[in-house]
Amino acid sequence: MALIECVPNFSEGCDASHLDAIVAAMERPGVYLLDRSMDGDHNRSVVTLAGEPEPLLEAVLAGIGKAAELIDLNRHRGVHPRIGATDVVPFIPISGATLDDCIRLAHELGRRVWESYQIPVYFYEAAARAADRARLEQVRRGQFELLRSEIATVPARRPDVGEPRCHPTAGAIAIGARGYLVAYNIFLNTSDLEAAKKIASVIRSSSGGFPAVKAMGLLVGGRAQISMNLTDTAATSMATVFEAVQREADRLGIAVHSSELIGLVPRRALEEAAGALLRIANFSPAMVLENRLAAAGVESAGWEEPSRAALERAVAHLESFLGSTEKTPGPAALGEIRAALASLQALLRIGS
Numbered sequence: 001m002a003l004i005e006c007v008p009n010f011s012e013g014c015d016a017s018h019l020d021a022i023v024a025a026m027e028r029p030g031v032y033l034l035d036r037s038m039d040g041d042h043n044r045s046v047v048t049l050a051g052e053p054e055p056l057l058e059a060v061l062a063g064i065g066k067a068a069e070l071i072d073l074n075r076h077r078g079v080h081p082r083i084g085a086t087d088v089v090p091f092i093p094i095s096g097a098t099l100d101d102c103i104r105l106a107h108e109l110g111r112r113v114w115e116s117y118q119i120p121v122y123f124y125e126a127a128a129r130a131a132d133r134a135r136l137e138q139v140r141r142g143q144f145e146l147l148r149s150e151i152a153t154v155p156a157r158r159p160d161v162g163e164p165r166c167h168p169t170a171g172a173i174a175i176g177a178r179g180y181l182v183a184y185n186i187f188l189n190t191s192d193l194e195a196a197k198k199i200a201s202v203i204r205s206s207s208g209g210f211p212a213v214k215a216m217g218l219l220v221g222g223r224a225q226i227s228m229n230l231t232d233t234a235a236t237s238m239a240t241v242f243e244a245v246q247r248e249a250d251r252l253g254i255a256v257h258s259s260e261l262i263g264l265v266p267r268r269a270l271e272e273a274a275g276a277l278l279r280i281a282n283f284s285p286a287m288v289l290e291n292r293l294a295a296a297g298v299e300s301a302g303w304e305e306p307s308r309a310a311l312e313r314a315v316a317h318l319e320s321f322l323g324s325t326e327k328t329p330g331p332a333a334l335g336e337i338r339a340a341l342a343s344l345q346a347l348l349r350i351g352s
Contacts, residue, residue, distance in 0.1 A: 010063075011078070018071065022067050030051050031049055035263055047063070048264050056105075063086065068085050068169070068170035079218045079220060084144070087173070110175050113161070119173050121174075182269050184238055186241075186256060187257040188256060193217060210240060212231040237276045240276055242277075271283075
């Protein structure tokens with residue numbers, strides 16, 4: 001089974017009922033809602049879905065349509081750059097799928113978006129049809145307001161799919177295919193926006209900083225923020241950028257307040273960050289117990305989710321026991337029941 005992740009970003013971070021309606025429109029059998037988040041200062045929501053290609057495409061298409069109904073970019077204000085009601089839609093291969101599969105899915109979604117809603121489409125990252133559109137910041141240059149004025153008159157701004165005109169309220173959309181990306185923000189203990197911009201300029205790859213780091217300075221909730229996308233945490237870990245931001249902040253006489261993740265993060269990225277922060281020599285994810293057990297085909301105990309088969313066996317043993325006259329289950333059955341209950345207890349703790 002091919003499993004693909006999709007992380008649509010919607011230009012709505014203030015009205016929870018709008019996001020509820022968009023998420024509800026994307027509900028489909030075989031499509032899993034993994035995460036959703038809203039930010040009022042960014043005026044943006046990030047939704048993480050996973051599923052097989054076809055139902056996932058249909059789900060995202062419906063979400064784009066609902067966002068076009070509810071969001072008017074002419075009235076939208078927020079600190080995060082945007083060109084559309086649904087601003088960006090990246091596809092990421094998880095298992096049983098390749099980046100090429102995600103590129104094909106992105107192109108198919110782009111065609112369907114124009115046919116269904118007359119929203120012009122730009123392809124970015126691996127799905128880009130032109131080298132100068134691989135970088136999202138190039139596609140989004142000047143945001144909705146500048147794109148609206150240039151799309152019909154500047155050849156370089158013509159969309160990849162659709163006529164050269166923005167949707168009157170939903171703008172345009174960028175659809176792409178890429179590997180895992182970590183959206184990671186660091187807050188400074190100051191409202192000095194220029195300080196955040198200076199630090200962002202030092203660490204981002206386009207300014208000669210760290211590889212695979214995109215960064216910009218914003219003012220969020222009264223605090224200066226370095227907003228980052230880490231496109232390859234093996235090249236530059238979260239720990240590396242955190243230490244760099246902290247070092248640059250010290251030079252400016254300010255301090256780091258906190259950091260945050262937007263959406264989900266691969267476990268590997270946290271392992272890499274831990275290895276770098278603790279300065280473990282020759283660290284690799286293979287040194288993590290659970291990873292080694294998984295590689296060996298062994299189910300780890302403790303906090304891992306029990307398999308469906310294990311739970312079904314435990315339930316069958318309980319049903320058999322309850323329907324019998326025995327005072328206690330047999331040793332083997334009792335062991336499986338105890339293991340399943342322990343796993344369920346762990347899950348309840350995680351959700352508490």
